[in-house]
Amino acid sequence: MSKEIQKSQDDSGIHPVDPLTEQEILETKNIFENKKDIGQEFRYTKIVLDEPSKEEIERYEEEGTEPQRRAFIRLRDTEEKSTYEAEIAVDERELLNYDHIEGLQPSITLAEFEHCEDTVKSHEDWQESVKKRGVENLD
DSSP states (O other), rough: OHHHHHHTSSSSOOOOTSSSHHHHHHHHHHHHHHOOOTTTTTTEEEEEHHHHHHHHHHHHHHHOOOOOOOOEEEEEEEETTTTEEEEETTTTTTEEEEEEEOOOOOOOOOOHHHHHHHHHHOHHHHHHHHHTTTOOOOO
């Protein structure tokens, strides 16, 4: 390992701009759900590292001061059709921000994509149309 890479990592081996680990993602979700009462109608569309500022990275590289690991969450209330964003201080186990984001439609989730595919495949007109084109395996 080069000295530059070695210098840029803390004792845990995680650089401040490394993606959240699986454990950090699970912790983030746990922290959030302990602070906010959300139901099954909520879908997580994103849990990622809220990257430190350029100044925080410079202090880390020059002084070894580790920036706070923060997570960014985006979630969708599927019943209310509303989107929320939150920021979590992972190590401090603290909810920093939680906001309703008016007019934002997050990306489609895998579950929604699968539901869409199932809906299309179960439609008789679609089934007849693809059979006319020689498609017999509809799975």
